[in-house]
Amino acid sequence: MIEIIPTGTFDEWQQALDTEFSKSAESFIRIGYLLKIARDTDILKDTPYANVIDYAKTRYGLDKTQVSRFIAINERFGSKEDDSTLRDKYKGFGYAKLALMLNMPDEIIEEISPDYSKSEIEDIKKEIDEEKKISDIEILIEGKEECIKKLNELEQVLHQLFHDNPELFMKIHTSTYETAELIDIFAPAGEMIYSVRLLGVGRLMLSIKADSGRITITNVRNMEKTEWNIEELAESVINIFSMAVDTEDPAKAWTSIYKEEYPKKAEVAPVQQEKSAQRKEKKVQKAKIEKPKPQPAEKDAEEEQIPGQDSVLNHPEYLPENSNNMPAVQENIQNNTAIMGNTTEKPSDSSEMIKTSGETPDFEKDIEESEKTSLRMATNAINTECEDxxxxxxxxxxxxxxxxxxxxxxxxxxxxxxxxxxxxxxxxxxxxxxxxxxxxxxxxxxxxx
Missing domain, CATH: 1.10.287 (Helix Hairpins)
Incomplete structure (x- = not known):
């Protein structure tokens, strides 16, 4: 047995190991860089491959979508000085999270840290996608609620947030209102993104970061952002609570503000409470929307239609109010870059090896698994949540x-x-x-x- 003799100091050894783990976890950025070279140069001119898509398909089993995604991640998140490396602010996210963030605006990405799990980032993306489905005309038709018109933006967000989350209202109502305690309640995991939807405005994302005390509100429709401090947060909370007639009992105070019966929550068994306490605090909360019930389809297509019985003009929920002054409607039809092209495989030694083994390597999966393994060993903080x-x-x-x-x-x-x-x-x-x-x-x- 060969004797292993350590060289250098522990710090040097640890730095070397960290470097190797980093290479493994973030190799996808260099893969995108190398694929981009094949796309943008004539490096394939003397090969049997027509283009980078053809090459990646034949040699590695990557389809057009995967190639485009690798390159897109490199172009968006690569370093400006050296685009074969990841920009410092995006280190620690990993391939799967950055792939989700590709089509997200910079204003939203700015509020996300590597500590957010893949499913939490997915929730944020879903909120953005849901808001894109609603046209500007529909927003105008909704109209704003009278009771919040006199409130500032932060107060409007909190007013809706407390309505959607009576339990959060109760926790804060029974607190001391000290700023440190408020931040701990709003962001128990250290950072939190709340999404609320205001009629006549759309979705607003409230981001709270405990370590820096940074509080922002981002309008998902136009990406306008406002910044607030902890003192303004505490003042806004007190202003909302002052709207209640009875401020002693939290449930009565909530009922007084929202003119609704305080929702009763079923009692949780002790075993369930114990499990709940051990569960990791989620850092994203989606907006709660009451969806209208779909109207039943016509039962008999041959049934006689009485003239004027129904008309598009009888449905104001999808009619614009003013035809002479019509705001432009953003169509938001995303270019589908995932169109699968049938590529003819070129013979090569490597492709023969793949055929012989009977398996096609899944590089995206391998990279994601590599990230999970590396981060678990290096920091013991890997998130292993699966899609629901x-x-x-x-x-x-x-x-x-x-x-x-x-x-x-x-x-x-x-x-x-x-x-x-x-x-x-x-x-x-x-x-x-x-x-x-x-x-x-x-x-x-x-x-x-």
């Missing part, structure tokens, strides 16, 4: 429900004006156009699910 299947099903059902509803409204428009007896006005045309855009958006979204 029920969330995927819910996302699919919501998407399909929206498609059916948009299709129903378009069909109604065609039925109303197919006889040519009545010409649709600008409002009716604009309404059906919005629904057509929604239908296109959701069909693209359905392909990704």
């Amino acid at each position: 299947a029920s969330e995927s099903i819910e996302s699919f059902m919501n998407c399909w429900e929206t498609i059916c509803e948009a299709n129903r409204k378009i069909a109604l428009f065609i039925e109303d004006y197919s006889t040519m007896d009545v010409t649709p006005d600008n409002m009716a045309i604009e309404a059906v156009r919005i629904n057509a855009v929604t239908l296109a958006n959701e069909l693209e979204h359905l392909k990704t699910l």
Whole structure:
């Protein structure tokens, strides 16, 4: 047996080991860099490969989507000085998280740290995607609630947040209102992002970071951001609570403010309480939206339609209010970069080896597994959360429900004006156009699910 003799100091040895772990966990950024070289130069000119997609497919089993994703991560998150390395602010995120963040605005990414799990970042992305489905005209039609018009933006967010989270309201109501205690309640894990949706405004994301005391509100629709301090947070909380007639009992105070019965929560068994206490605090809370119940479809297509019985003009929820001064509607149809192309594999020694082994390497999976293993050994802080299947099903059902509803409204428009007896006005045309855009958006979204 060969005797192992340590060389150098412990710090030098530890630095060397950390460096190797870092290389393993962040190798994806250099993969993107090397693929970009093949895309942007003539390095493949004397090879049997037509392009980088053809090469990656033949040699490594990567499809067009995976190649595009590697390159996109490199271009967006690579260092400005050396694009074969990851920018310092993005170190520690890993491939899977950065892939989710690719289509997220910088203003939102700024609020996310490497401590956020993959599922939490996914929740943030879903909030952004949900808000994109709502047009500017629909926001105008909603109108703002009268009771919050006199409140500043932070107070408006807290007013809605406390309504959606009575338990949070109760915790703060029974606190001392000291700033340190408030921050600990709002962000028990050290940082927190709350998403709330205000009528006539849209989704707003409240970000709280305990270590720096940084508090921001980002409007998901226009990415406008405002910054607040801890003292303003405490003052806003007190202003909300002062709206209550009875401030002694938290439940009565909540009822007094929101004119609703305080929701009763079922008692939790001691075993469940113990499990709940051990559960990791989540750092993202999605906006709570009451979804309208879908209208039943017509049972008999041949049933006689009474003229004027129903019309697109009878549905103000999807009609613009003013046809003469129409704000532009953002269509938000994302370019689908995931179109799969059929590539003809070129013969090569490596491809023969892959065929012989009978297995195609999944490099994305290998990188993600490498990240998890490396980070677990180096920091013992790897997040091993898996995607929740029920969330995927819910996302699919919501998407399909929206498609059916948009299709129903378009069909109604065609039925109303197919006889040519009545010409649709600008409002009716604009309404059906919005629904057509929604239908296109959701069909693209359905392909990704």
